[in-house]
Amino acid sequence: MTEPLSPQYDPGAIETSLYREWEENGWFHADEQNVLGGKRDPYVIVIPPPNVTAVLHMGHGLNNTIQDVLTRWQRMRGREALYLPGTDHAGIATQNVVERLIATEGKTRDDLGREKFVERVWTFVDETGSTILQQLRAIGCSCDWSRTRFTLEPDLSRAVREVFVRLYDKGLIYRGNYIINWCPRCLTALSDEEAEPEETNGKLYHLRYPLAGDAPAGLPRLPDGRAYIVVATTRPETMLGDTAVAVNPEDGRYASVIGRDIMLPLAERVIPVIADAYVDAEFGSGAVKITPAHDPNDFDMARRHPIATVNILNPDATLNDSVPAAFRGLDRFEARKKVVAAFEAAGLLEKVEDHRHAVPHCYRCDTVVEPRLSEQWFVKMKPLAEPALAASREGRVKFTPERWTKVYDGWLENIRDWCISRQLWWGHRIPVWYCRAPGCSEMIVAREDPTSCTRCGGTQLEQDHDVLDTWFSSWLWPFSTLGWPDETQDLKAFYPTNTLVTAPEILFFWVARMIMAGLEFRGELPFTDVYLTGTVRDLQGRKMSKSLGNGIDPLEVVNLFGADALRYTVIAGAGLGTDVYMDPDNLESTFAVGRNFANKVWNAGRFALMNVSSDTVAPVADVSASLELADRWILSRLDAAIEDVTRHLESFRFHEAAASAYHFFRGELADWYLELVKPRLLDGGDAASRAAAESTLVAALDGILRLLHPIMPFITDALWRRLPRVSGETAAASIMIASWPQSGVRRDADAEAAMTALMELIGEVRKLRSEYNVPPGKPISIRLTDVHAVLEQCLAAEERAVRRMAKVGSIERGASGDADAAGPAAAGGAGAHAVLRGGAELFIPLAEMVDVAVERDRLQKELDRVEGMLRGVEGKLSNEQFTGRAPAEVIEKEREKASNFRDQRDRLSSKLKSLA
RNA sequence: GGUCGCAUAGCUCAGCUGGUUAGAGCGCACGGUUCACAUCCGUGAGGUCGUAGGUUCAAAUCCUACUGCGACCACCA
Numbered sequence: 001m002t003e004p005l006s007p008q009y010d011p012g013a014i015e016t017s018l019y020r021e022w023e024e025n026g027w028f029h030a031d032e033q034n035v036l037g038g039k040r041d042p043y044v045i046v047i048p049p050p051n052v053t054a055v056l057h058m059g060h061g062l063n064n065t066i067q068d069v070l071t072r073w074q075r076m077r078g079r080e081a082l083y084l085p086g087t088d089h090a091g092i093a094t095q096n097v098v099e100r101l102i103a104t105e106g107k108t109r110d111d112l113g114r115e116k117f118v119e120r121v122w123t124f125v126d127e128t129g130s131t132i133l134q135q136l137r138a139i140g141c142s143c144d145w146s147r148t149r150f151t152l153e154p155d156l157s158r159a160v161r162e163v164f165v166r167l168y169d170k171g172l173i174y175r176g177n178y179i180i181n182w183c184p185r186c187l188t189a190l191s192d193e194e195a196e197p198e199e200t201n202g203k204l205y206h207l208r209y210p211l212a213g214d215a216p217a218g219l220p221r222l223p224d225g226r227a228y229i230v231v232a233t234t235r236p237e238t239m240l241g242d243t244a245v246a247v248n249p250e251d252g253r254y255a256s257v258i259g260r261d262i263m264l265p266l267a268e269r270v271i272p273v274i275a276d277a278y279v280d281a282e283f284g285s286g287a288v289k290i291t292p293a294h295d296p297n298d299f300d301m302a303r304r305h306p307i308a309t310v311n312i313l314n315p316d317a318t319l320n321d322s323v324p325a326a327f328r329g330l331d332r333f334e335a336r337k338k339v340v341a342a343f344e345a346a347g348l349l350e351k352v353e354d355h356r357h358a359v360p361h362c363y364r365c366d367t368v369v370e371p372r373l374s375e376q377w378f379v380k381m382k383p384l385a386e387p388a389l390a391a392s393r394e395g396r397v398k399f400t401p402e403r404w405t406k407v408y409d410g411w412l413e414n415i416r417d418w419c420i421s422r423q424l425w426w427g428h429r430i431p432v433w434y435c436r437a438p439g440c441s442e443m444i445v446a447r448e449d450p451t452s453c454t455r456c457g458g459t460q461l462e463q464d465h466d467v468l469d470t471w472f473s474s475w476l477w478p479f480s481t482l483g484w485p486d487e488t489q490d491l492k493a494f495y496p497t498n499t500l501v502t503a504p505e506i507l508f509f510w511v512a513r514m515i516m517a518g519l520e521f522r523g524e525l526p527f528t529d530v531y532l533t534g535t536v537r538d539l540q541g542r543k544m545s546k547s548l549g550n551g552i553d554p555l556e557v558v559n560l561f562g563a564d565a566l567r568y569t570v571i572a573g574a575g576l577g578t579d580v581y582m583d584p585d586n587l588e589s590t591f592a593v594g595r596n597f598a599n600k601v602w603n604a605g606r607f608a609l610m611n612v613s614s615d616t617v618a619p620v621a622d623v624s625a626s627l628e629l630a631d632r633w634i635l636s637r638l639d640a641a642i643e644d645v646t647r648h649l650e651s652f653r654f655h656e657a658a659a660s661a662y663h664f665f666r667g668e669l670a671d672w673y674l675e676l677v678k679p680r681l682l683d684g685g686d687a688a689s690r691a692a693a694e695s696t697l698v699a700a701l702d703g704i705l706r707l708l709h710p711i712m713p714f715i716t717d718a719l720w721r722r723l724p725r726v727s728g729e730t731a732a733a734s735i736m737i738a739s740w741p742q743s744g745v746r747r748d749a750d751a752e753a754a755m756t757a758l759m760e761l762i763g764e765v766r767k768l769r770s771e772y773n774v775p776p777g778k779p780i781s782i783r784l785t786d787v788h789a790v791l792e793q794c795l796a797a798e799e800r801a802v803r804r805m806a807k808v809g810s811i812e813r814g815a816s817g818d819a820d821a822a823g824p825a826a827a828g829g830a831g832a833h834a835v836l837r838g839g840a841e842l843f844i845p846l847a848e849m850v851d852v853a854v855e856r857d858r859l860q861k862e863l864d865r866v867e868g869m870l871r872g873v874e875g876k877l878s879n880e881q882f883t884g885r886a887p888a889e890v891i892e893k894e895r896e897k898a899s900n901f902r903d904q905r906d907r908l909s910s911k912l913k914s915l916a
Numbered sequence: 917g918g919u920c921g922c923a924u925a926g927c928u929c930a931g932c933u934g935g936u937u938a939g940a941g942c943g944c945a946c947g948g949u950u951c952a953c954a955u956c957c958g959u960g961a962g963g964u965c966g967u968a969g970g971u972u973c974a975a976a977u978c979c980u981a982c983u984g985c986g987a988c989c990a991c992c993a
Contacts, residue, residue, distance in 0.1 A: 233993060283992050297991045403920060407988060410919075581928055593941055599955045607952035659930070659940070770959040776948055869937070882973040890935060897936075
C-alpha cells in the first residue's frame, strides 16, 4: 500500500487489498495467551450466526457493522478483541431450501431417503455455505476467521448432546403428548415462538348443535322439534373432532343443559355438555365446542373433565379416518367448506360473521399452523428462566435501548415450556435410543451412541427419529464456540463475552435462551450488554425482504460506493435502536451521505499528503512555541471530538459518534483549518509557522482518522499509513492496531473563542456578499466597530484569512462612537450591517454593493426581529418569579442578552434613519 | 384485550441531566471554472417541536388526557 493516492477516490482499488493484508498479518486474530497471561483484557463479540444458506442483506449490514465498530474500537483501546464468526445450520430453513432444490429435479426428500437427503444438504452447505462469511469480509468485518464455527459441526454437536443429557438427568427435559403448533407444509412441530400470529380477516361460524333426547324448555328449537345450542368457531372443520360442549357454570341460560348430551351433527356422535369456568359467557353464544386434539384450551379442559379426545388430522392437515367417509382425505380448508355446506343444508348454520383475529403462521414457510396433539420433547423452562430473570432485575445484564428489559422480563415471567423436537432430517438428532428387543422398552439418553441396551443388553436400538430445534444449538453459541464442554484455553480467556448485538426479533428465540444457557451451564452470564438494533426498512416503512423485492444488496452498494460509504451511512442513520429507512430505488441518494463523506476524507487526506513538505514532522509538543491560533484551535477541537466520539461509543450512540466525527472533519478540519493553513503551506514564508502547521495538520488528521477507523476502516487505513511520520514516534503498521486517542490534553478555550469570532466574521461577510449579490471574485472593504478583545485577537492572528476567505480588500477599524454619532453616512454613505456576537459590528459601505431600497427593507426586518427578541427577554426579566428563583448566572446571562439586544436595536434604528 | 414505543424542516432523523436565537443529511432555490474535492464550494428559504391541559421562574425535553402510527405479548372459541 505505498502507491501514490489516486486523485479520484476509488474504494474498489483499496478495499480488497487492505482487507487481505489485515487478514494475512493476523490482526483479526485474538490470542488467548495474551488474556491468560494478563497482558490484555479481552473484548468479545460472538456473531449472531447467520443461516448457513443466507445471503447478506442490509439487516446483516447494519448488525455486523455495529459489531465491527465495537470490535475495532476496543481493539484500538488495547483490548484483546475477538469477533467470533460462524453460521447456523438453521434446521427448517435449510431443509426447505434443499427440498426446493431437489423439487426442481422432480424429487422429494422421501424419494431420496433420510441418509441421502442429509448428504445432499451437506453437499449444498459445503458448496454454498460460506457465502455470507465471504460477504462479511467485503464490508470490512474484522472477524477472527480462524475461529469460525458452525452449529452442526462435531464440536458443537457434542455440546448439544451434553446439554440434552444434563437437562434430561435434571428432569428438565421430558417427552409427552401435548398440543403443539404443527406446520402441515414443513410437517414438523414448531415452538410457540415459531408460530407467528398474523391478523387475518376470517369468519366466525355459528353452528347449531341439537340436543340428544329430551331437552329442557327455554331452548330454541329446530323445525323438527329438536332443541339446540349454538356454538361459535373460526375453524368449523374441527367440529368433527368435538368431544364436548362447554358452558360457564354461572351461566343461567345453560344451567339446565349441563350434563345433558348433544348429538354431534355429521359425526353423529353423542357428546356431553360440561361446565367450566374457562368459558366466557359474554363471547358468542356462551357455549363453546371442545376439540381437545386441536386446541390447546380444549386440551386443557379435557384434562379437567372425563371427555374423549379425537384427533382428526393427518400430519399434512388432511382429515383422517376418524371422520365420516365423506370428509376423509380432504384438506382442512376443503373440509371447512364442506362442513359449512353440510350444516347449511341441514338448517344447522345459524349465521356467519366476519371476524378479525390472529391466526398463527409458520415462521419459515408462512403456512397456517395447525394446533395438533402429538408426542414431542420439551424443556421445562421455569427453573432456567428464574436466574435469567434475576440477572436483568439485578442489572447484571443490560439492554440497550433500555425498554427491551421489560419485554425480556415479561417473556421470562410467563415462560412456557419449549418444544424442542422437530420432525425434520437436517439437524442434531435427538440423543435418545429405544430398545426394540422383545419385552424391553428401555429408553437410553446418552452422550455417546450406545451399542447395546443398558437394561437387556440387546442391540436392537433405534434412535429417536426427530432432530432438535435449531435454537437448541444456537442458545449454546457463546460457549460452545469456545470449546465447551471442554475447559479450553479459549473458554477461560474469552468467556463470558461482552456485547451482544442483534435484532429484537430474536430476543426470545435466542438472546433470552442464551442467557439461560450461560447461567445454567457455565454459571455465568454469556454477556453483560445486549444492544438491540433497529430494522432496516424501505421508505414505506416495510421491512426489507426478499419476497417483497424491496431489499438492498449490500454488495451492490460496496461495488458502487465502497464499504466505508455503506458503513458510514448505516451507522449515521441508526439512532439508538431506531429503524433505518433506506430507498431501494435510489441507492445514489440513500448512500450519498457516506459516499460524499468518504470522498471528502479522501481529498482532505490527499491535500495534506501533497502539501506537507517532508515525510517526517516534529511532534506538536516540540513546536508548541510556534503554534498559531488556528493550530491551537483545531487541536482543541480534535480534543473535543475525541471526547465526544468516545463518550458516544461508550453509550452505544453510534449515530452520535459518527456525527461528532463528521462535524469535526468536515465542519472544522476541512472547511476551516485546511483553508486557514493553505497560505502557510503553499506560499512559503516563515519556516517555523510552516513547521507548526505541518505538525498540527498531521496530528489533526492522525486523530480524526483514528476516530473514524471503527466506522470507516478502509479509507482511514489507506490514508493513515501514508501520513508523514512524527519524529521520535514509532508508528503502527496499520491504523487498525494503532491506539485510540486520548482526550483532555489540548483544550484551549481562548483559541476556541477567538476562532469562533473569526468564523462568525467571515460568515457574516459572506452572507452579506451573497445577499447583495456581490460578484464572488470582487474584493470589498469592510469596516469594524466596537472590536472587542477576542475579535482583536483573532484579527491580529488571522487577518490574512479574513481577506482570503471572505474576499476582503481592506479592513478599517472604527471606535464605538463613530457609527453611533455620525452613522454610517459619516463613514462614506449607506451600507450593510451585521452585529457580531460580543457586540462588535460589521459595516460594508453600500457603494461596494448595491440598492439602497433593498437594504432599507432588510434593516427594517432585522430591527423587527431584534425588537421581538428584546421584548421576550425583557418580559422574562420583569417576571418576579424568574428574578426571584432562577440561578444568578442564568439571570446574568439574560441581562447580558437584553443589553446586547438593546444595543443592536439602537444601532439598527439609527442606521435605518441614516438611509431614509 | 394487555404492555411498550414513536409523533421535531418537503423526506429520513439528532436533540444524552428541563436553561444561548431548536440542529444534521438528503431534497429545494440562488450564486460560483478560488491551485484537495462539481462525489465540490458559498449563501438562502423552510419548523406555532401531533392536539389539549398541567408542573416550573423556564418545557421539544417532565406529568395527564386525547388523536394518529408502530411494535411486542395474549387461549376469548
